[in-house]
Amino acid sequence: MSAAGLADDLPEPPYYAVIFSSLRTAGDQGYGAMAERMLALARAQPGFLGVESARDAEGLGITVSYWRDAESIARWKQHAEHLVAQATGKRTWYEAYELRVARVERVASKHVAVEPLPR
């Protein structure tokens, strides 16, 4: 992933994407620390390729994680620590969410010509 947050160094498709769109409940309630921990944990999983994430001022967030295959996603879903986070997310952190598993078939990009300065 580039410093600027685009997953621009993935292998050629096909690979998989998990599109997670969510509305947060009010207050942090441990969410920030969990999100950071889950990101670090996901990066260490076999088959993890990259991640992109944005949350706007109104609280709508979209995180797309990319994976080598559906098996890698299924394994990560069953990871013990991730299961706890999923349960707490459902109960506490998310007012609503949509999670979609999709097979990426085609990619087009515009890359920055030079590596941007760290932000």
Added chain:
Amino acid sequence: MSAAGLADDLPEPPYYAVIFSSLRTAGDQGYGAMAERMLALARAQPGFLGVESARDAEGLGITVSYWRDAESIARWKQHAEHLVAQATGKRTWYEAYELRVARVERVASKHVAVEPLPR
């Protein structure tokens, strides 16, 4: 789509997603008006199912639009007015982007129990 911005009323999969992740250049340069116009135009296309969009404070944006099939996406890509927007985007509005076309295979959701008030 719910008032709150989640595409939570789509048909059962399979359907298609266009995941567009981008870094904006500085300044508006006509971007806001174009984005609004393209959204209205996309909604009117055959096969359009819904859209979710978030841009964070650092300028990273993710827009995911959902479509009935790959043909609907191909048709929208070739729409005359959209072609102009794509060219201007490449030249002016986006420092970098990744566009991925993916086939949604599986969905899990948590819906809000009551319809939220308009924001």
